[in-house]
Amino acid sequence: MTEPLPAWSEPFADPKHELRRSLRVRGVTRDWAWGGATGAGVRVGIIDSGLENDHPRLAGRVVDNVTVEIGEDGPTVVPDGPHDMYGHGTACGGIILGLAPEVELVSIRVLGADLRGKGTAFAAGLDWAIEEGLQVCNLSLSSKSESLYPIFHDLTDRAYFRGMALVSAANNVPAPSYPSLFSSVFSVAAHGEPDPWRLYYNPAPPVEFGAWGVDVPIAWKDGGSTVATGNSFAAPHVAGLVALILSKHPGLSPFEVKAILASVADNPGRRRRRAARP
Amino acid sequence: MVDHGTDAALAALVAAARRSDVGRRLSGDVETRLLQSIVDATVQLFDAEAASIALFEQDPDRLEFRVAAGEHGAGAVGLTVPPTQGIAGFVYSTGQALALSDVADDPRFNRDAAEQTGYVPRSIAAAPLLDEHGTVGVLQVLDKRGSPTFSLRDMELLAVFASQATVAIASARVQRDTDRLLRSVLIQVEPDLDAEQVEAMVGAATRELDVDDESPFWLLVDQVARLRSLTDRETALLTDILEVVAAHAVERGRPGRTGP
Numbered sequence: 001m002t003e004p005l006p007a008w009s010e011p012f013a014d015p016k017h018e019l020r021r022s023l024r025v026r027g028v029t030r031d032w033a034w035g036g037a038t039g040a041g042v043r044v045g046i047i048d049s050g051l052e053n054d055h056p057r058l059a060g061r062v063v064d065n066v067t068v069e070i071g072e073d074g075p076t077v078v079p080d081g082p083h084d085m086y087g088h089g090t091a092c093g094g095i096i097l098g099l100a101p102e103v104e105l106v107s108i109r110v111l112g113a114d115l116r117g118k119g120t121a122f123a124a125g126l127d128w129a130i131e132e133g134l135q136v137c138n139l140s141l142s143s144k145s146e147s148l149y150p151i152f153h154d155l156t157d158r159a160y161f162r163g164m165a166l167v168s169a170a171n172n173v174p175a176p177s178y179p180s181l182f183s184s185v186f187s188v189a190a191h192g193e194p195d196p197w198r199l200y201y202n203p204a205p206p207v208e209f210g211a212w213g214v215d216v217p218i219a220w221k222d223g224g225s226t227v228a229t230g231n232s233f234a235a236p237h238v239a240g241l242v243a244l245i246l247s248k249h250p251g252l253s254p255f256e257v258k259a260i261l262a263s264v265a266d267n268p269g270r271r272r273r274r275a276a277r278p
Numbered sequence: 279m280v281d282h283g284t285d286a287a288l289a290a291l292v293a294a295a296r297r298s299d300v301g302r303r304l305s306g307d308v309e310t311r312l313l314q315s316i317v318d319a320t321v322q323l324f325d326a327e328a329a330s331i332a333l334f335e336q337d338p339d340r341l342e343f344r345v346a347a348g349e350h351g352a353g354a355v356g357l358t359v360p361p362t363q364g365i366a367g368f369v370y371s372t373g374q375a376l377a378l379s380d381v382a383d384d385p386r387f388n389r390d391a392a393e394q395t396g397y398v399p400r401s402i403a404a405a406p407l408l409d410e411h412g413t414v415g416v417l418q419v420l421d422k423r424g425s426p427t428f429s430l431r432d433m434e435l436l437a438v439f440a441s442q443a444t445v446a447i448a449s450a451r452v453q454r455d456t457d458r459l460l461r462s463v464l465i466q467v468e469p470d471l472d473a474e475q476v477e478a479m480v481g482a483a484t485r486e487l488d489v490d491d492e493s494p495f496w497l498l499v500d501q502v503a504r505l506r507s508l509t510d511r512e513t514a515l516l517t518d519i520l521e522v523v524a525a526h527a528v529e530r531g532r533p534g535r536t537g538p
Contacts, residue, residue, distance in 0.1 A: 013430055049368070086368045111371050112362050119412075141372040144412045169374060171408075177373065192430045215379065215427045229377035229403070229428050 011202045012191035012210030019200055019267040028263040034244035039100025041250065042243045045129040045137040046096075047122065048089030051107035053082035057094035057219035058105065066128065067109040068121040075124035077108075085112025087221030091228065092140050092236040094219035098196055099240030100247065106134060111141065119143035123151050126166075126179075130159050135246050138239040139168040139185075140232035142177035152178040160184040165242045165254045169235035170207045181206050184254060186242065186261075190214055190234040199241065201265035209261065211237035291460055291483035298456040300499055312446035313345045317417075320439050321348040324432065325423045328397060330354045331407070331443055332366050333415035341366050341416060350397035350420065366416045369404040373413050375437055377403035377428035403428040405440040409448055417443055456484060 011019055043063070053062040067080035084090045084107075093105050108125040110118075122143055129137050137159070143152065156179045159166050168180040170189040180187045187206055190213020191198065200210035213234030220226045238261070245257055252260075313331050320329040328351035332341040340358040361367045369376055379401040399420035407415040417440045422428065428436075460480045464471060471479075505516065 010434075085362065086371075088368060088372070111368075141374055144373055144408055144410070146410065171373065171375075177408075190430055190433075214430050226381065227379040227427065229379075229430070229433060230375055232372070232374045232376060 011204065011207070012189060012200050015191065015200050015210070015266070015268065019202060023201075023259070023262050025259070025263040028260055030264045033260050033264050034241065034248055037100070037244040037248040039096075039103035039240070039243045039247045042100070042136060042247045043104045043106055043132075043134045044096055044100075044239060044243050045106045045108050045132070045134040046089050046093050047108045047110055047125045047129065047137060047139050048092055048141065049086040049111040050080065050084040050089050050109040051082070051093050051105060052084040052087075052090045052219075052221070052223070053107075055084075055090050055094070055219050055223055057097065057225070058090065059097060059101070061097055061101075061103065061105050062093070063104040063106060065107040065109070066125075068124045068128075070118065070121060075120055077124060077128040080107065080109050084221055085109070087219070087224070087226075088140065088232065091218035091220060091233065092138050092239075095196070095216070095233060095236035096138065096240040096243065099237065100243040103136075103240075103243045103247070106132070119145040119148045123148060123155060126152075126155050126159075130155065130162060130164055133162075134164060136165045136167065136239055136243050138236050139166060139179065140235050142168065142171055142180045144177055149178055153182060155179070156182045156184050160254055163251065163253050165239075165246070165257055167235050167239040167242060169231040171231070186235075186238055186254070186258065188213075188235040188238045189231050190229070196237055196240075199238070199261060199265050200267055201262040208258070209238050209265075210234065213237075288479065288482055291464075291479060294463075295456050295460060295483045298459055308449075309447060310345060313443055314347070316439055316443045316446065317345050317347040317351070320417070320419055320436075321351065323435065324419050326419045327351075327399065327421040327423065328354070329417070329419045331415060331417050332359070332370075333407075333447070334361060334370060334413070341370055344415075348420075353397060365402050365404050366418060369406050369416045370413050373406045373408060375403075375405040375433055375440075377401065377433060379427045401427060403432060403436055405433070405436040407440050407444045407447065409444050414444065414447055460484070 051058060051062050051065060053065065062082065065080040065082055066077050068075045069078050089107060089109065096103060096105070108129055110121040110125040122141065126137070156166060166179065166185040168185045168187050170180050170187045171177040179185050183205070186209060188209045188211055189207040191200060191210040192214035194212060194215065196212055198212060202208055202210060211234040213231055214229045215227050216229070216233045218226060218228045218233060241261065242257055245260055246252060317329040317331055320326070326348055328346060328348035330343050330346035330351055332343045335342050339361055341361050343354040343357045346352055346354040359366055361370050365376065365378060381399060381402055397420070401422065402418060402420050404416050404418045406413045407417060417436065419436060422432070457480055460483055461476055464476050464479060508516065
């Protein structure tokens with residue numbers, strides 16, 4: 001690094017130097033955490049632009065599609081078609097299934113058409129996901145609306161106390177963005193190493209985890225595929241790992257899952273020194 | 279609006295509105311100039327084929343490409359796309375920066391819009407322009423010459439340029455949007471006013487601003503804007519002349535603006 005990167009992916013741009021501190025809990029290894037797990041029994045919500053149920057990368061794993069309608073009495077959650085307005089939700093779903101092939105995906109569409117990414121639709125979708133009892137939710141979007149701050153704060157607290165893991169893409173722009181800045185969510189930024197299993201824990205939040213988010217081959221609209229870069233594509237890698245852990249260890253709290261991820265992260269440190277020993 | 283206090287407040291508002299409008303006129307289109315300099319720098323730094331900035335406009339909702347740079351950028355200016363479509367629409371809607379490669383191979387990419395500009399990119403990176411209320415637009419870069427894809431560092435740099443653009447827009451918009459300026463000031467100093475009262479006061483203060491653009495007053499403002507290249511001595515002379523003319527106008531009891 002000749003000069004510092006300006007925003008929050010910085011720690012993951014050069015993990016060898018930035019992420020020396022790491023927690024290792026004896027016995028908490030990747031094999032213990034998710035060895036043999038497939039994600040079976042875990043329902044993962046994708047709050048995004050929809051899911052294209054028949055996309056080859058989604059392999060028939062979508063079990064429900066809903067969207068938010070904003071009427072005069074406020075937002076309501078209604079059934080949605082098996083489509084994706086941009087391809088972005090499908091991309092996230094495909095990444096999660098790449099790690100946890102047997103999770104069930106639930107599409108909660110809050111983007112596209114009349115919604116235009118309205119914060120209230122986002123909040124209503126998240127509210128629904130919590131009430132529905134989904135174990136994991138991927139949020140590769142965020143709201144900048146100050147007025148929604150207390151609403152998202154309440155929602156993330158409620159998710160946390162109900163044991164639901166909210167995995168949120170950090171914003172590349174260092175400006176307030178909710179709920180990715182709340183401490184209870186799994187906030188994720190991108191690293192550039194092309195390995196879906198490579199995970200970094202950042203001991204200096206607000207961004208807590210780094211996952212692959214540069215030149216990621218992704219599913220896209222109308223059965224297509226492309227190559228993409230963004231924190232949006234890092235978050236689903238972590239959502240996939242969380243789903244694996246919960247499938248093997250049902251009922252763990254978000255706090256416990258975070259501690260496990262920190263323990264098995266690829267941060268250089270003790271494990272690196274140990275690996276160097278003969 | 280009956281007592282004297284309100285009259286005085288209205289007079290102050292009228293003066294503020296007029297000053298704001300004159301300021302806007304005198305400084306030219308600051309926003310476009312600043313945004314242009316940002317896309318120029320973006321193209322240079324990324325060594326890209328094109329860069330552009332689209333801003334969100336209402337009625338109807340759209341993203342309008344305001345400035346562009348680079349060998350293949352010019353065609354984008356003036357183009358509008360729905361905020362629900364394409365990469366720009368996605369980035370606008372989610373507030374998330376994003377880069378895609380191989381987009382030219384993908385028939386589902388918002389090709390119509392790309393073809394209208396006369397240039398279909400292979401790769402595209404886009405970052406949201408975020409102010410404290412939300413996303414106001416999108417900064418896009420098409421095709422880095424040196425690389426088929428965008429790196430993490432590229433995305434971070436793009437975010438820096440995007441925040442520059444947001445600052446430029448915010449400062450220019452305060453000047454541009456007199457109504458919004460007055461409204462926000464009124465609400466802050468007098469939180470008890472209801473929406474209708476605020477609208478009535480803003481309406482009263484700006485009523486005279488929207489009249490004929492060709493009126494002698496505005497022609498004068500335009501002339502003054504062109505006088506910025508005068509030397510100090512010339513400016514001093516002009517100020518003296520204007521002072522005499524203004525004093526004459528006041529003596530004749532014609533305060534305020536002259537015009538048809």
